[in-house]
Amino acid sequence: MLYRELVEVYQDLDSTTKRLEKTAILANFLGKVGEEDPELLSTVTLLSLGRVFPTWSEEELGIGAKLLMKAISMVVGVSAEDVENQMRETGDIGKATEKLYHKKSQITLFTQPLSIEKVYQNLVKMSKISGKRAQFKKIDYLMELLSASSPTEAKYLTRTVLEELRVGVGEGTIRDAISQAFSIAPEVTERAHMLTNDMGLVAEVALAKGEEGLRELTLKPGKPVKPMLAQLSPGIKQSIEEMGWAICETKYDGIRVQIHRHEGKIDVFTRRLENIAHALPEISDYIQKSFPDQDFIVEGEIIASRDGKPISFQYMLQRVRRKYDIEKMVSKIPLTLYLFDLLYYQKPVLDEPLKKRRKKLESLVKTDPGKLELSTQVIVTPEEIEKANDLFEVSIKGGHEGIMIKDPNAPYMPGIRGKKMLKLKAEPETLDLVVLGGTYGTGKRAHLIGSYLMAIQDENNQLKPLAYAATGLDDNTLQELSDMVEPLIISKMGREVKIEPSIILEIAFSEIVESPESETGYSLRFPVVKRIRNDRGLDEIDTLERVESIFRQSQKS
Known part of the structure; x- marks a missing residue:
């Protein structure tokens, strides 16, 4: 399938601000791909989001704006400064590239049209290049695509390289388009995406196996999902009365993590689904010593501490960013992991109520004070509001942010922000x-x-x-x-x-x-x-x- 067909879809999407119209445009195209080239469906779905890899993938293109501008200048036959000037005028790499292509009539384009598969293959190859002269090799693959591109194709190709497609399409629109294209109930598509965090896979299974296949997709250790999100609490009393009763726990000011054990390996994923296990070796050690030898997914917060007290969040970031002398940083900035939820143990448990997941977590983990602990929490009924107020005060005095107020009967809902989990901080929102x-x-x-x-x-x-x-x-x-x-x-x-x-x-x-x-x-x-x-x-x-x-x-x- 030709890349220009996908580019025409980008143009159609860019021409409307109405979500229903965008959904219909994408649904028609995904349906067409499913009929004509089903093996390409996963790739097209990701490219429609302006991505090459799923959000949780550790693969990246490693191409910034400067390197991209250099490749454009070499293909078009102008200086890098000319490209930068055009970007300054348009404020967008795609529009700047398109203008430069139109102005330079001497560009010789290959007679062979650019295919979607070729674009994807070259982008994937760029992600795998490392070591000496890596940038030069990346530019070669990039120039091959740019040299074969029309002005409009180059506009969207350059945006894709920087993951800034700018056609007003997010994951929600893609989910609805998959449902529409393959006659799937929207809630089934949404659930499948929640559990896999892989829109390409969802589209692929929707085409091949329909609703039944999507219902079989599930959470797997090693593949992170987006965290459940909290809303702002209107106040302790009101929140607990609305829930009936609540689990209140300390809100820690650190980095929220989702920890996976699979095949003996420990992965530590951030909210951005970036694996930072290499930078925090002691966290892997804590987990290995504290849990049974089984596959699981747990969630918690890592804070930097000194003398048992939390220290600035910026110290935590120093640990996460560190690539060298990591052992030195382990002793310099010690970490404490507070666990508060269980998503998987031998099988997915995220559909079970929080009160049951927490009890299971408590039965599994061996705590180690100052290293791995369970979050401090209390059970509060509307008649016991003071227990929540006391926890709030103790948490603030301990150097933490405030408290979380959680519905004990709620399942874990990846990527969803709702009233089942609320936050209350001492500082303004x-x-x-x-x-x-x-x-x-x-x-x-x-x-x-x-x-x-x-x-x-x-x-x-x-x-x-x-x-x-x-x-x-x-x-x-x-x-x-x-x-x-x-x-x-x-x-x-x-x-x-x-x-x-x-x-x-x-x-x-x-x-x-x-x-x-x-x-x-x-x-x-x-x-x-x-x-x-x-x-x-x-x-x-x-x-x-x-x-x-x-x-x-x-x-x-």
């Missing part, structure tokens, strides 16, 4: 936002970006500016953040820069206010940068729906 741009400072900070344009995602997964944040950064963090931003700058105009969306910041604020001038309809009062969130991915940033929810709640109080 925050938002995780992505950096879209920035402004250089003045005076002694003229070489640093001191103000950041932050964005949320809307219902079509499009990024929308919400606020500028310019306070809360000490000199060290400001320097670190500026160093992270520099390679991601797309364009500069005076002191203003546009940035490839990649860096996530946690932003605190005094309140959310309505703002007719803003694309979102809202803005933040007194936004402050709390920290860099290296543990969050672009698909985990907060949404317009959540901003609206916080705003509505604030109006009631």
Whole structure:
């Protein structure tokens, strides 16, 4: 199947903002692929999301904007500076590439049309290249594709390489399209995706085996799923009364992890589904010593501690990022793992109620104070609210964030945010936002970006500016953040820069206010940068729906 057929779908998707229309476009194309080239269905499904690999895969292309611009310049026959100038004008690598292709009529394109399979094969080959001269080899594979591309094909190919397809399609739209294309009940498709976190596999099974096949897909150790998410609690009393009774536990300020044991191996996955086991060898040791010799999946929080007290989250990030001298860091920044849930033990247990999963976890694990512990929790009825209040106070005094309030009868729902799991923090609520741009400072900070344009995602997964944040950064963090931003700058105009969306910041604020001038309809009062969130991915940033929810709640109080 030709790549231009997929590109035409991208164009159709880009031409509408209506989700139902996008779903119909994708459903028709997936159905066509299923009939004409079923072996390609998984690949097309992933490429429709702008991805080459499932979110949990450790494989990556390893190509940044600079390397991509170099490849474009070589194919088009212009300087890298010309490519950068065009990006500055358009603010988008895809549009810049398309314009350059149209301007350069001397480009000789191969007569053989580019196929979807060829595009995918070359991208996969790039991900497997490492070692000396790796960048040169990657450019060769990339140039082969770019040389065979039409201007429009090059536009979407370059976006795919950077995983920024920008056609307003997220996982929800793809799920609905698979259901529509292969006559599957939407809840069955959603469940299959929840348990596998692999949209390509879901499409493949939907075509080959229908609903029955999708119902057979299940959780497997070694393949992480998205974590169940918490909503903001309106208050301890109200939350517990609505649940009837609740499990309240300490909310730890660390990195949430999903730990898998399979075939004797321990994997430690972050919220972004990145495997960080290599950076935290003691966690694997704790797990091996504390659990039976069986396959399982448990969930918990890792915090950095000193003298039994939690220390700054930034120390935790130092451990996660470390690639060398890891043993030295083990003694320098000791870690404690707090476990709070069980998803799999010999078989999936996530459909069982939390109270049963927790009891099973307690029966399996051998705790080791200061190394591996179970989360501190209490059972609270509406008549015993003081127990929850006491836990909240003890947790805050212990240096933790607050408490979680969980429905004891709730199953584990991967990737779902709802009222079955609530959080209550001592500090005001925050938002995780992505950096879209920035402004250089003045005076002694003229070489640093001191103000950041932050964005949320809307219902079509499009990024929308919400606020500028310019306070809360000490000199060290400001320097670190500026160093992270520099390679991601797309364009500069005076002191203003546009940035490839990649860096996530946690932003605190005094309140959310309505703002007719803003694309979102809202803005933040007194936004402050709390920290860099290296543990969050672009698909985990907060949404317009959540901003609206916080705003509505604030109006009631």
